[in-house]
Amino acid sequence: MDYRAALIDETKAFGDLIGTADPATPVPTCPDWTIKQLFRHVGRGNRWAAQIVADQRGQPLDPREVPNGKPPDDPDGAVEWLNDGVRLLIDSVAAVGAHTPVWTFIGPKPAQWWIRRRLHEATVHRADAAIALGADYQIGPAVAADAIDEWLERVVAESATGTATSERPLGRDQSLHLHATDDGLGTAGEWTITGGDDGIAWSHEHGKGDAALRGTAKDLLLAIVRRQSAADGNIEVFGDTAVWDGWLARTPF
Incomplete structure (x- = not known):
């Protein structure tokens, strides 16, 4: 599987689904979260992973320290911010080398591990968004x-x-x-x-x-x-x- 292409496609599908939704919509499968929080979680998570890789970190990074970690208020800009975060991650892995070890929450892994992890983070959270919005959810x-x-x-x-x-x-x-x-x-x-x-x-x-x-x-x-x-x-x-x-x-x- 081409994880890079799949991550780009899955993130785009997530953004297309959630980008124009009411940000205050509750997400029942993520208790106490709204669509706005779910969107920010996914988008900032990609940038968080990109920073871990770019810095070749051996220790965790506080997500609050991630540069540009909040989406802009306008929907189009927010979706662009979401997709740009994926490109940052892919570019960071390419820059340091796919097999360079970096921190992950289950121990040191090759940098490319984060691309697959973020793909499936988006996979599941797109399901959360679909459930919240009453939309159909399909995945290959x-x-x-x-x-x-x-x-x-x-x-x-x-x-x-x-x-x-x-x-x-x-x-x-x-x-x-x-x-x-x-x-x-x-x-x-x-x-x-x-x-x-x-x-x-x-x-x-x-x-x-x-x-x-x-x-x-x-x-x-x-x-x-x-x-x-x-x-x-x-x-x-x-x-x-x-x-x-x-x-x-x-x-x-």
Whole structure:
């Protein structure tokens, strides 16, 4: 996947959807946020990531210190500000080198890691905006499947050995299987997630989990990030539903 092109496209779609909306509209999937706050969060986040990369930082950066971190008041200028932030990030990665290590919230990663992270930040927050505005939300199956991959990588990193067993999304020897029904995904549309002594692991192998979910990649993505319930996404849930409920309760929002 061309993550740079996908990030540009996804950010444009987010801006097109949200740019002319009433900024005071509540966002129910991001409690206490409005459309204005959601827009600023995504736009400033891209500039925040660009600054981390440009400075080759080894430590976190306070988002309040990001230059030009607030959008202008006029809608057209705000959308331009949003899209310019993506170009800043892409240019920063090109300038320092894609494989240059920089700070991330799950440990040092190559600079290009931030492009994929910001792509899927926009992917999920575009869904938030669509839900808030009552708009249709569509996403390509390959992008949705990669968003699930990227999110699982984060869960694995955050549920390493240092996390108490009781706080991990899956207990020892518990398993969860996701199966995307979209044509053409192949093994990229299956995820087998297991709990062990050292935390959580996952693969694209076909498997039979204690709980299993079957639906489109888009609906599986929205379910695991808690933007919609399995029932709302017409997802079939098999096996021990308590395993799925526990997974939702102990994974990042």
